[in-house]
Amino acid sequence: MTVLLQIGRRPPDVPVQATSPLPAGPGAQVRAFRSAHGAHLFVADGSRLYDLPEATAVRLEEWLSASEGSLDELGRTLDLPLWGAPRIDGTPLAPPPLSxxxxxxxxxxxxxxxxxxxxxxxxxxxxxxxxxxxxxxxxxxxxxxxxxxxxxxxxxxxxxxxxxxxxxxxxxxxxxxxxxxxxxxxxxxxxxxxxxxxxxxxxxxxxxxxxxxxxxxxxxxxxxxxxxxxxxxxxxxxxxxxxxxxxxxxxxxxxxxxxxxxxxxxxxxxxxxxxxxxxxxxxxxxxxxxxxxxxxxxxxxxxxxxxxxxxxxxxxxxxxxxxxxxxxxxxxxxxxxxxxxxxxxxxxxxxxxxxxxxxxxxxxxxxxxxxxxxxxxxxxxxxxxxxxxRQRHLAERHVDRQEPCRSCWARYLCGGGCYHEVSRRGRPGCDYIRGWLSFCLRAYVELGQAAPEFFEQRSAAAPLTSSASTV
Known part of the structure; x- marks a missing residue:
């Protein structure tokens, strides 16, 4: 298996040794998807993407639908080197300086x-x-x-x-x-x-x-x-x-x-x-x-x-x-x-x-x-x-402490949803968010193959914003 594109930090060269169970079910950590260029693996922690042989993708989907287990068990079963210490470990953010x-x-x-x-x-x-x-x-x-x-x-x-x-x-x-x-x-x-x-x-x-x-x-x-x-x-x-x-x-x-x-x-x-x-x-x-x-x-x-x-x-x-x-x-x-x-x-x-x-x-x-x-x-x-x-707000609303968010593969891209909307109506759009992000994963792979210069241009032209927004 090879790294599809350099996304986020480059993973270390050793497999993960974690033995803790996958948070709220195996589907919360990894997801197989397909593009015009084949099958791929999405790892929620770090939003990492990898090429995946089709046969392995099928086995992964079967494993996710049937098994509970730990990251190292998944890696051994499918020969997938899911490596690195967790980037998000459930610890709430301390209130940062205002920006x-x-x-x-x-x-x-x-x-x-x-x-x-x-x-x-x-x-x-x-x-x-x-x-x-x-x-x-x-x-x-x-x-x-x-x-x-x-x-x-x-x-x-x-x-x-x-x-x-x-x-x-x-x-x-x-x-x-x-x-x-x-x-x-x-x-x-x-x-x-x-x-x-x-x-x-x-x-x-x-x-x-x-x-x-x-x-x-x-x-x-x-x-x-x-x-x-x-x-x-x-x-x-x-x-x-x-x-x-x-x-x-x-x-x-x-x-x-x-x-x-x-x-x-x-x-x-x-x-x-x-x-x-x-x-x-x-x-x-x-x-x-x-x-x-x-x-x-x-x-x-x-x-x-x-x-x-x-x-x-x-x-x-x-x-x-x-x-x-x-x-x-x-x-x-x-x-x-x-x-x-x-x-x-x-x-x-x-x-x-x-x-x-x-x-x-x-x-x-x-x-x-x-x-x-x-x-x-x-x-x-x-x-x-x-x-x-502010500390209590950040502790209570960490996405891994929200339901049903903690069992969702898209949680670290979504972040749990707008506080205003969730406080008024809950989360009626979760299926929409997963559907949109599923399309975006495929589109990212295909755009990266067709026009890699797009990402070089965008990295040099980020707009001014007052706060982060969801996708």
Whole structure:
């Protein structure tokens, strides 16, 4: 058996000597899959991939369906050198230094969207804006809690953050000055509906290292069906005007489109290609799992159709990229990059770890989707992050301590699912996630054979983000 591609750290040259049982069943550690180039082995710990003779793949699948055992028993039975000490051993992460913080500068919005997790930014309360002193305190807290000399990210969220544009401009200037004093390079991110962007906003985004994420729901008909603007105006027309403003007055370092998928969303491939045609650097999809109005939520049954459409988008991306043509499908590119790095993590993102979100009142929460949720309160700007609460959060939510996650082969790629969604609806999309990642494993092998230069280019062009995201 030979190493298929160098993914993550190179394994040592000796077989594993572990005798502990496979966590929650043998299928939690290894998986056989096939591509156009043959059979392969995926090892969950380390996200390692290997070529596998077909006969061995069949025996492995039989063994997994019938046996309980340890890693060394599996290795001896099938002559597979599953080597190396565990990379993830179940030990919870200690709270790391902060590396990013998001500011809910305007907990209100100029659009009305039934699928908005933030209830138009109000999070179930009243509309409000973040005072300047609170915003500056958030920057100071981030710099005080960050590792010396590290890069940090300040994100602007809402509601619609550009309703507080003066504050956004002031905070950017303040953060750049403060970061220069403390020795931190500050980057920025903003999520916006782009309906109110002005030339000076565009200039700000171009002058500083900004990632701008725009909410997009399709073409004019599809977008306006889900996003209602005041007075019956077209939210889509205003978005297009915003894109024109960026083109004329300053394009950000990275411009991405985020499509929230509901039961009312149109054909995903059409939306993807529409977004690419609009000139976005990246277009990605996210299923709406939790919304104030349940009619906008993707049900467990609907995830099957979502998987079918996502796979169709992935197949198009695979074909285009294999032919050497750009095709910025964000979900696909993220999965390819994570597999190539050998990414494996016991958490879905950095929420409550290196990333926190500040509310308008100065409370700290695990992330921007959990603002004002007391179950995910993580301290305050005045007193600082609550280390004990963060430690408890990371201990309780380690993926190997979650059910049914600990028995899933995809757990170190998924991380257990978005905390906001799991706290509201559980995990209705697990079959979708496994199906999508199964496709991505095959696609990774095939893309690596057809266009290995893709991975060289992507490693040199990683986008700016405020926190890790799931595939």
């Amino acid at each position: 990013s913080i998001s500011l809910n500068v305007m907990q209100a919005c100029n659009l009305s969207c039934g699928h908005c997790y933030a209830d138009e930014g109000r999070f179930g309360g009243s509309a409000r804006a973040m005072p300047r002193a609170t915003a500056y305190a958030a920057v100071d807290r981030l710099l005080a809690e960050a590792a010396p000399g590290s890069d940090v990210v300040v994100g602007f969220m809402g509601g619609e953050p550009l309703l507080a544009r003066d504050l956004v401009h002031e905070v950017v200037r303040y953060a750049v000055r403060a970061g220069a004093t403390t020795g931190h390079r500050v980057r920025f991110a903003i999520t916006t509906n782009l309906t109110t962007v002005r030339p000076d906003d565009a200039a700000l985004f171009a002058e500083h290292p900004f990632t701008v994420t725009v909410s997009l729901d399709g073409d004019r008909t599809g977008h306006d069906a889900l996003r209602r603007a005041p007075g019956g105006a077209s939210a889509y027309d205003r978005l297009r005007a915003g894109l024109d403003t960026l083109a004329r007055h300053g394009r950000p370092r990275h411009l991405s489109a985020r499509v929230s998928v509901t039961p009312y969303t149109g054909r995903l491939l059409d939306i993807l290609e529409h977004g690419i045609a609009l000139g976005f650097d990246e277009v990605g999809f996210g299923a709406v799992v939790s919304a104030p109005d349940p009619a906008y939520e993707i049900t467990t049954e609907a995830f099957a159709g979502f998987l079918e459409q996502m796979t169709a988008c992935g197949e198009r991306a695979l074909a285009e990229l294999s032919a050497g043509r750009a095709y910025p499908f964000g979900n696909f590119q993220t999965a390819m990059e994570q597999l190539h790095r050998g990414a494996h993590r016991p958490y879905p993102c950095g929420a409550g770890a290196g990333y926190l979100s500040a509310s308008a009142e100065g409370g700290l929460y695990a992330c921007h989707r959990l603002v004002d949720d007391p179950a995910f309160a993580m301290g305050s700007l005045a007193a600082g992050p609550d280390t004990a609460t």
